[in-house]
Amino acid sequence: MFSLDLFLNALVAGVLLGGFYAAVSLGISIAFGLLDVVNIGHPIFVILGSYAAFVLNDAYGLDPLLSGVLFAPVFFLIGVVVYQVYYLSFERKGESPLRGLVFFFGLLFIIEVALLLKFGVDYRLIEAPYIGRSIHIGEVGIAFRLLVPCVVGLLMTLAITQFLSRTFYGRAIKGVAQDSLALRLMGIDPVRIKTIAFGLGIATASVAGALLIMISPVEPSIGRAYIGRVFAIAVLGGLGSIGGTLTAALILGIAESLTATFSGPSWSLAVSFGILLLVLAVRPAGLFGR
């Protein structure tokens, strides 16, 4: 049963969801798209970010966005350590990326279990004054708990894009997977660049996690649902293109929202894998791919 109101509402919710998905996918776009590091464990860092926001909110009533930003440097350091371990155990030895995949998959489960032991299986949520509110434009309702993540996601994407194109580190990050010897011949240490970039990717998970717990309650295993999404977005957007990631995130958000509205929420998870398969079959380079 189709109605225009329903469609418009679903469309707007999809766009808002897309902005949030962009925030979740940034880390994958950097690690997988720019560094050739298949960090399949990225979603669990997002969940970790959610729990960080939850703990501070629960104890001190701290705004989730604030804790997302506060924890970003800590997450950056976690990323630095994770990359160093990955580099020393796999990349430096020239191991195939497939083994790295196993490493990150293992990391995902270890962190998930750790969270489970610490916080249990209960859904956790946070409180902030704006979370329950919404604005209405005609028949279309815009919930703040979706609007805020979308705006923050867009800002974060913009910030990363600017960083990559305007700074020495940023340009080096964009080039590091293309030819690391060429970088060394310009006086750049590629391992250092990759470490910084990976740390940056994990730092985005701190903010993305805070956004996630704003949108819906969180328990340790829901990160798995995001593995398909983030890879679908990274591949659809085209590896190495942050602008492509944003476009792809919006497309997936809208597709999921429309599917959930008209066919039921249980189908929405299938959308991301459907898109992933379709892109790999039709245009493996993605929308803006290399």
Add this chain to the structure above:
Amino acid sequence: MANRIVVRDVEAGYGGVRVLHGVSMHVEDGETVVLLGTNGNGKSTLMKCIMGIVQPDAGEIFLEVDGRRFDLAGRRPEEIVQLGVTLVPEGRRLLPRLTVRENLLLGAYRAEARRDIARNLEFCLEAFPVLAERQKQLAGSMSGGEQQMLAIARALMSTPRILLVDEPSVGLAPILVSRVIAKIRELKEKRDLTVLMAEQNFNQAVKIADRGYVIVHGRIEFEGESTQKLAEHELVRKYYLGL
């Protein structure tokens, strides 16, 4: 500022295969020195030794800046670049999926070059008008000649004390080789560069060289004090001039 580079009794190779057997040479401030040799005689290996890509098994390589000595053997390529030695590598090694402008800006990563970035960029875009027109184009989508120009310009962005150029003529049509060589000469005059160039195209190389070395099977077989003396030497006449 006086810069010179000295290579003394260098032995180097890959695994069990020795490529350089006691090579000694030097490049003095403001000179353009050409290293002549056909494929497989060790030109590139010597360049790689100077840059720290290949570590010598014996001998010494050092850079002198105003009398201060920096040993290059044992240092990593990125450290050597930071000291002011920049290589235009064989095969150019541009970052194909970055734009021309991004490639140039990355060339200025070296700490000492960053303050000169505006001046260097202006100089490069003026010296290479084709790059100015194509700043936003992906480096990988340019022709071979244009890519070689970009590789040279990118190296200049690092304000090198010593510029190494490894076989700029490889893969280029003769007319483009002439243009690239003419451009290196022009840059050398404008910027007072100190250049070491490896090349197998003798006729092109002598157009810009002050003097040169002929390397055969990993040994310096002849040291020519002038291009005139190089051209007169029997090895050069036999192998490079076909006389």
